Amino acid sequence: MRAAASGLRPCTRVSGGDCKYRLAVMMRRWTPVLLATGLVVASCGSGGDDTTLVLAASSLTDAFQEMETAFEAANPDIDIEVAFAGSSSLRLQIDQGAPADVVAVANEQVMTELAGEGHVEVPTDFATNQLVIAASVDATADVTGPQSLADPDLLIGLCAVQVPCGQYAVDALALAGVEASVDTYEDDVRSLTTKLALGELDAGVVYATDVASRPGDIVVVAPLEGADVRYPIAPLTDAPNADEAAAFVAFVLSAEGQSILEAAGFGPP
């Protein structure tokens, strides 16, 4: 039962920049949670209809914070708030009646479920992510390619198969014929990324955007083919601000929106 309680520990997105102090890593891990909570509270308090609420997957944190700034600069009369959470808890929030206008998730299955429940009509894929073999900067000499993951002398981490990044990784490694010598199956991609950034793990399989969020700490060794990671976006059917919702979706799909995603390491849809 303790485990269940600790399971409430949110999966967070860590913002970019250098990592000079290890404690700062933990701080950065938690700051987005506080920000996201604050945003939800702020958007609840600001009286609904003036503000267009976007719910986005936590792996979109960096990109969608920039997206918000750029969108509001282009549309000064529209006020956007973005709240971040794990894709499956976003689905739960929408099902419980969150007054949201747009939803963007990291998993096509979640969007299919939302469509099945009648919350969205036409989702559009707006970005893709690439699974990569990543190494801690200290271990770049030892990690040379997919076969390095089979080296029992290296400390190797994957996501647990119960979460998407772990399932993708296991499938892709099987496809590549690599029998990884795994030392830990981390409960989410953020904690795996953190341990790579700390140098406690030598190599692992994460998303390209995770590496991009830790320049100087983690490097991409090689892309890992075989996983099709797609991000769909859709306005909600009962969005309080339908026009603004449509405008935001269009902006994400526009050249400017796509260049923000590209800068954060996402691929084109």
Add this chain to the structure above:
Amino acid sequence: MTTPRRRPPAVLVGLGAVGATLFLLPLVGLLGVTPWSRLGELATDDVVLDALRLSLITSLSAAALATVLGVPLAWVLSRVSFPGRGLLRAIVTLPMVLPPVVGGAALLFALGRRGVLGEPLADATGLVLPFSTWGVIIANTFVAMPFLVITVEGALSSVDHRREHAAAVLGAAPVTVFRRVTLPMIGPSLRAGIVLAWARALGEFGATITFAGNLQGRTQTLPLAVFVSLEADRDAAIAISLLMVVLSVSVLTALRGRWWTGGVGR
């Protein structure tokens, strides 16, 4: 002379009942969703058996380590006067206050491969604690030992010092006094402290997954197995949780009155 029989005060019974309900309700909730027909199959899964074995090894090792290190620490805190004793006492309770995940991260910064102590250790001996069973034992000891230290220190502070003094006056060496006089006096509290530490170690999750990672057979204890299966196979998670409840309740009730409460039940 007979004690007059009185009804227990309603306010105590009422509040006590509310308190008990708080513990009973989650258990009822758990039993209500338990997949009874699949229970045998779920509880004897390889993952579960590995986690059970590892949980027993690591929680017992942690309880033993906490006893070997914690009793002397409690003795020092109780019997030796030195500057900063109050501060040290507060630091000992730190793992009870810190969220275990933060405790695990702190252990990583200290004992990890790039940690303050972990880096020289790895360079000198090649021993890397994170992602090993030793890492689990250390994380468990870190969170469990305060329970033992606090229990034992409380007992040491409340026993009659004159008996130790008398033994010393009669010529017993300090270590003999500790072994033959002090330890027997605090026996019941020591046993309670060991049981508390073991129980806390058995349920440890946050520090373990952060410091030691999660690998079946090496670092995946029962709480970790519950957590990872909760996202995919709820029935398996419930079955493992139930296994933990049965394990801890049977150990605690078996010890109660005979060993745990010591003098009272004998």
